[in-house]
Amino acid sequence: MHDHENSERLASYADVLASELPDSWTSAYHPPEHKDNLADLADRIWDLDLVAESLAQNPLQQAAVLSRSDGAQLAVLHRHDERDGFLIAAVAPRELPDEAYRDIREPNGIALTDDPFLGAEQVADDLLARYDIALAQARHNAAQGVQPSQANRVVLTWQPDGGLAASPVGEKAASVLAANGFVRDSAGIYRLNGDDTLTQARAVQKTGQQLDVLGIDTALQHPSGRIAPTASPAVAPRAPAAHASATRTR
Template sequence: MHYHKESERLASYTDVLAGELPGTWTSAYHPSEHKDDLAELVNRIWDLDLVAESLAEHPLQQAAVLTRTDGAQLALLDRHDERNGFLITAVAPRDLPDEAYRGVREPNGIVLTDDPFLGAEQVAGDLLARYDTALAQVRHNVMANVQPSQPDQVVLTWQLDGSLVATPVGRTATAVLAANGFVQDQQTGIYRLSGDDTIAQARAVRETGRQLSAHGIAIALQHPSGRIAPTSTAPAAPPAPAATRATATRAR
């Protein structure tokens, strides 16, 4: 197929690809004007091979994102060379702690042919299998490092990146966490509160504790040692965060 504009070519290719991949996928095109979306996408690219190399040499000017009903995402990018086709790569989940990725091999991207029907076969037979395996490993790591809550107690578990995670039990606890900035990972049910702003985090924890207490639900903090301590005030300082990434790609 032929497109007169690169943007139309990328968007149209992705639309066809979404309909040909196994499962149910939707597509969204991000032009250069979507600077915030593109910046976030670059930060979540799960690749240390050819896609990482391409992004290091060519800042992302446009992209298309494929999203599966379970939240899995793939990104389609231009190749930036004289050959035809595209690059497609996995996108890391948005709301999981950094340590969940340790020991998990990156599901590096692949080159796609110009034909989206053949491209769908390439993705289904290669990238998707590696991506689903990596996602399962990451989510297993998350669950293994979270102290379970109880109907009468919500346990907040420190993560190495300074975030706090919890697995609330019941609608009341779930609603309180969501109202105070905890973001749910749909696959694991884990709620995560970012530690990027420690003042905001402490304020959110205090308010969470106050609201839970009003419903007869206690709040407790799990320290890195595994010791659980009830708390009604701001949490103590978290463990030292892991080193930040120096590259623009997901380096695990």
């Protein structure tokens, strides 16, 4: 059953948060009935860490979207770990091509205090600065038609069964992948199954962190759009967590 008290709390929090952020922001609340809007939003959440891990365990049921006049958007979500406060994540513009996001570090979301005034300070001092940099880079790539370098980069590609395939893989990267549950198949491709989305999310998060230490970027790639395992109760709604130099590829 829909929890109206929590819905009102989320919508109210987002309204105040929008009014306190730098520049001009508006807030729109999406209840569970807005299934198409929520599916589109979950598809565009630009995060491979805290928020992605939350979504892997709890498909998006409601959200508030903060929008700025230049097209920037932030998604405010409930926390599901029995802590007070909310989560907030950057939202990737739908109009940019897939290639624009390559080699750009994810502007991963953050946890917010349940005080929206303090929350606005957190967003302005942390997430918003990183989001603006990532947005500028993605828009520049789109405008210039930049084809980013593939050097020192491991691409994780979603498979139809919800698993991930990794390539290209050098010796150092292969060791990290194998240590985190990726299995090399007969064609030399390292694969991670998606039977347990939480385990998968944590494996990708650790992989990204360990590869970053080695100076190797991690990119998630979705061949037919940003369609990581989605909206059924047993499957993660979007990309799992991967800290470090992960990049968003739609």
